[in-house]
Amino acid sequence: MTAGAAANKYLLDIQDLDVDFEQQRGLAQALRGVDIRLQTGETHALVGESGSGKTVTSMCIMGLLAMPPGRVNRGKIIFQKRDLLQLNENERRKVRGKDIGMIFQEPGKYLNPAYKIGEQITESLILHLKMKKKAATENALDLLNLVGLGKNRRVLKSYPHELSGGMKQRAMIAMAIACHPALLIADEPTTALDVTLQLQILRLLLKLKEKFAMGILFISHDLGVVKEIADRISVIYAGKIIESATKSQLFENPLHPYTKLLLLSIPDATKRGERLRAIPGTVPDAEDVPPGCSFHPRCPLAEDECRDAIPPDIDYGDGHQAACFLIGRKWIHS
Amino acid sequence: MIRVIPGDPALVIAGIDASQSDIDAIRAKLGTDAPVFSQYVNWIWDVMRFDFGDSMISGQPVTRLILDRFPLTLSLALMGMVISIIIAIPLGVISAVKRWSFWDYLGMAFSQIGMAVPSFWLGILLLLLLSVKFKIFPLFGSGTIMHLILPAVSLGIARAAVLLRLTRASMTEELSKEYVITARSKGMTERIVYYKHALKNALLPVITIGGIQLGYMLGGAIIIEQVFSLPGLGRLFLFGVYQRDFPLIQGGVVFVAFAFSLINFLVDMLYSFLNPKIRIN
Numbered sequence: 187m188t189a190g191a192a193a194n195k196y197l198l199d200i201q202d203l204d205v206d207f208e209q210q211r212g213l214a215q216a217l218r219g220v221d222i223r224l225q226t227g228e229t230h231a232l233v234g235e236s237g238s239g240k241t242v243t244s245m246c247i248m249g250l251l252a253m254p255p256g257r258v259n260r261g262k263i264i265f266q267k268r269d270l271l272q273l274n275e276n277e278r279r280k281v282r283g284k285d286i287g288m289i290f291q292e293p294g295k296y297l298n299p300a301y302k303i304g305e306q307i308t309e310s311l312i313l314h315l316k317m318k319k320k321a322a323t324e325n326a327l328d329l330l331n332l333v334g335l336g337k338n339r340r341v342l343k344s345y346p347h348e349l350s351g352g353m354k355q356r357a358m359i360a361m362a363i364a365c366h367p368a369l370l371i372a373d374e375p376t377t378a379l380d381v382t383l384q385l386q387i388l389r390l391l392l393k394l395k396e397k398f399a400m401g402i403l404f405i406s407h408d409l410g411v412v413k414e415i416a417d418r419i420s421v422i423y424a425g426k427i428i429e430s431a432t433k434s435q436l437f438e439n440p441l442h443p444y445t446k447l448l449l450l451s452i453p454d455a456t457k458r459g460e461r462l463r464a465i466p467g468t469v470p471d472a473e474d475v476p477p478g479c480s481f482h483p484r485c486p487l488a489e490d491e492c493r494d495a496i497p498p499d500i501d502y503g504d505g506h507q508a509a510c511f512l513i514g515r516k517w518i519h520s
Numbered sequence: 521m522i523r524v525i526p527g528d529p530a531l532v533i534a535g536i537d538a539s540q541s542d543i544d545a546i547r548a549k550l551g552t553d554a555p556v557f558s559q560y561v562n563w564i565w566d567v568m569r570f571d572f573g574d575s576m577i578s579g580q581p582v583t584r585l586i587l588d589r590f591p592l593t594l595s596l597a598l599m600g601m602v603i604s605i606i607i608a609i610p611l612g613v614i615s616a617v618k619r620w621s622f623w624d625y626l627g628m629a630f631s632q633i634g635m636a637v638p639s640f641w642l643g644i645l646l647l648l649l650l651s652v653k654f655k656i657f658p659l660f661g662s663g664t665i666m667h668l669i670l671p672a673v674s675l676g677i678a679r680a681a682v683l684l685r686l687t688r689a690s691m692t693e694e695l696s697k698e699y700v701i702t703a704r705s706k707g708m709t710e711r712i713v714y715y716k717h718a719l720k721n722a723l724l725p726v727i728t729i730g731g732i733q734l735g736y737m738l739g740g741a742i743i744i745e746q747v748f749s750l751p752g753l754g755r756l757f758l759f760g761v762y763q764r765d766f767p768l769i770q771g772g773v774v775f776v777a778f779a780f781s782l783i784n785f786l787v788d789m790l791y792s793f794l795n796p797k798i799r800i801n
Contacts, residue, residue: 250704283707295698300720300795310706345796361706 196264197401198224198247198369203261205242205425207472208254214472216242218425218480219261221499222403224418226368229395229402231416233409233448237469239425240405244371247403248288249278266368284314287362291374293354297346303357304342310364329360332397334390352383359390366398373405388415409452413437421445424470424480427499431506441508444481446518479510487516528552529576529764550576552766563770572774573767575760582771585756592668593752596675596744597737599668601730603676604683609719609726612687616695616722617714627684634681643674643747660749671748675741679733686729690722697721723794731787738783739776 200222207214217239224230234240245251247263249270263270266285270278282288290296298306307329308322317325323342331337333356346354355375362370372391376384392415395402406412412419413433420430421444429442440446447465467484470476476483482492489512497509530546531538547553551562566573572582607630615627650670651659657670694700695718703717742754753772760768 248705250701279707279709281707282705288702288705290698290702292698296702298699298703298717298721299797301717309708309712313709313712314707347797358702361702 195225196223197226197228197266198222198403199262199264200243200247201262201264203243203246203263204259205246205251206257206259208257209473212473215475216256216425216472217246217261218475220422220425220427222420222427222430224369224401224403226401227395227399228417229392229404229415231404231406231412231419232422233406233412233419234422235407235469237472238422239472240407240422241373242425243422244288244373244403244405247371248282248286249273249275250282280314283310283362283367284365285367286369286371287365287367288371288373289355289358289362289375292378293358294346294351294378297354297358299346301345302342303344303346303349307342307357307361307364310361314365326360326364329364330357332363332394333357333360334386335360351379352386355379355383355387356390359387359394363394363398363400367400369401369403370395371403371405374407375404376411377406377408384411385414391415409448421448424475425472426480426509427507428481428510429508431508432504435504435506439506441502441506441513442481442510443485443487443512443518445508450518486518487512489516529766532763533577563767567774572771575768576765577763577768582767585768586753586771586775589751589753589756592750593738593741593754596668596672596741596750596752597734599672600675600679600737600741601734603672604679604733605730607676607680608683609687612684612726613691613714613719615684615688616691617710619692624688627688631681631684634677634684637678638743639674639678639741640743640747642677643671643744646670646674647747667748667750671741671744671750674747675737675744679730679737682733683726683730686726687722690725691718694718694722720794724791727787727790727794731783731790735780735783738779739772 200220203217203220205217207216220239220243222230222232222243232240232243242251242256246258247265247270251258258271261271265281270281273281297303304323304326307326308317308319311317311322311325312319326342327337327339330341335341335353335356341349341353341357346357349357355378359375370391375391376387379387388411391402391404394400402415404412404415416433418430418432419436420427421436421442422428423444429436429440429445431441436445437449440449444465447463450463451465465484470480470483476493478494479485479488479492479497482488485492491511495511497511499507499509500513501507502513528543528547529550530543530552533546534543544553551559554562563573570583572586574581575585578585611623611627611630615624618624647657647659647670651657658664658667691714695714697718700713700718703713708717739753739757741752742758744750745752745754746758753775757769757772759765760772
């Protein structure tokens with residue numbers, strides 16, 4: 187099977203993406219051969235702890251990685267049949283905001299404090315779709331309605347600081363979907379919101395995904411949130427996808443010890459009174475990724491083999507992939 | 521305070537050959553023979569009725585003297601400011617965007633030199649080159665815009681040096697803010713990201729300092745007016761001090777303070793335009 191033929195099936199097909207950062211402390215291996223495949227209409231969650239490479243991946247797709255210090259060593263990002271990494275800056279800019287939209291963790295910081303919400307929504311419509319100011323404003327009103335803020339001219343005329351956190355995130359979403367992108371990248375969009383709002387925003391994203399047949403790349407460290415929204419989940423650790431599966435496969439039958447430990451660390455109402463389980467240790471620094479399986483220093487099952495060689499990605503059927511030598515041999519029993 | 525320092529306007533008016541009785545007569549006429557405190561109370565009382573008194577030397581009303589000179593000082597200050605902004609903001613933005621590039625070094629060199637070179641020396645150089653050698657601009661006099669360009673440039677360059685550094689620092693900070701990533705993620709061109717998204721936020725400190733500079737310039741530019749022999753407020757006040765012309769000095773101080781406050785008020789209004797958070801509801 188050639189890469190070209192496979193790419194056609196997917197809206198976004200990231201193949202073997204390898205990214206370094208040149209730093210004073212040394213070379214940071216941010217991504218070490220990341221593969222992510224996302225179909226139209228699919229919500230694909232990219233899950234990992236801080237520093238595992240989630241944000242670098244999204245910035246790479248957007249083409250917003252500062253280079254230097256960043257450097258793409260190899261790999262492809264095939265989006266709508268084009269390798270984004272082969273496009274020039276102007277072509278990439280035309281993809282951003284038009285074909286790929288993005289929302290961020292803290293809408294308060296990611297909205298420009300000096301411009302009204304209306305101005306910030308309409309500017310993409312005017313730039314990408316060549317709309318006139320008036321048509322763009324009407325369009326922005328419809329967008330506000332769509333994200334649950336109502337056809338409210340007051341909101342259009344508000345500055346970000348005049349809106350609540352939830353309203354800001356909704357406005358941010360309206361901005362990101364203004365040009366009906368085929369792909370929406372959501373980088374921890376609910377992390378900064380309180381729990382009741384989280385669910386509302388997740389439902390909104392799902393509704394918009396249906397309406398526009400978008401694919402969503404949902405970046406999160408929170409498996410609890412991911413469980414609410416994802417169709418498919420890829421778990422990233424130290425710049426490499428260590429397990430990728432559908433939501434039900436991953437939650438019912440995790441294969442990688444790291445995934446299992448992540449699942450065990452989700453707070454659960456049925457396990458009240460028990461100690462919360464945390465995975466000991468931290469994600470290794472990108473300047474100092476351990477040899478062999480990068481998870482072996484924290485893995486309770488690790489054997490000599492894990493220290494010596496990088497485990498290959500193996501498909502265990504139905505697209506459930508994992509990279510661990512010990513699958514079927516040893517397991518963590520909770 | 522001015523009245524207790526040595527120097528007596530009566531002596532200036534009477535000349536060195538005057539007799540003591542003449543001097544006393546002049547003092548009585550000017551009112552400077554009264555105790556300093558009562559002079560002050562009288563002056564305050566007059567000021568509250570917008571009467572700044574008459575010049576002790578020329579006898580003309582101080583208000584007239586100031587208002588006669590003000591248009592020149594105002595146009596000089598505004599032109600200086602405009603020149604300063606035209607240089608400082610684009611160069612500051614380019615310096616911040618392309619740090620450690622040719623333009624940045626050029627900007628930094630300009631700003632170092634601009635701050636180090638005294639504006640009177642720059643003014644003299646400009647006069648020598650553009651008025652004496654190439655005869656593009658008039659050597660002295662006033663009344664036309666051509667007379668104002670060289671002094672405004674001399675004034676503007678020193679101000680621009682400061683504003684450029686401020687713009688660069690402020691832009692550098694704004695460009696590291698998260699909303700810049702958002703603007704880029706929406707596919708905005710770099711030009712829009714810099715000049716629309718970042719600059720509006722970055723202008724705040726620039727406006728603050730620019731306002732203070734403009735306030736100072738409204739008080740007259742003593743040295744530049746001297747170099748270009750312009751009849752502005754700076755020279756008026758300078759001669760006022762030389763001649764111990766108390767009403768003129770006092771009126772000048774009040775006027776400068778008033779101009780300064782007015783400019784600061786305008787700057788505050790501009791603030792609320794640039795930063796909606798400051799806006800008063």
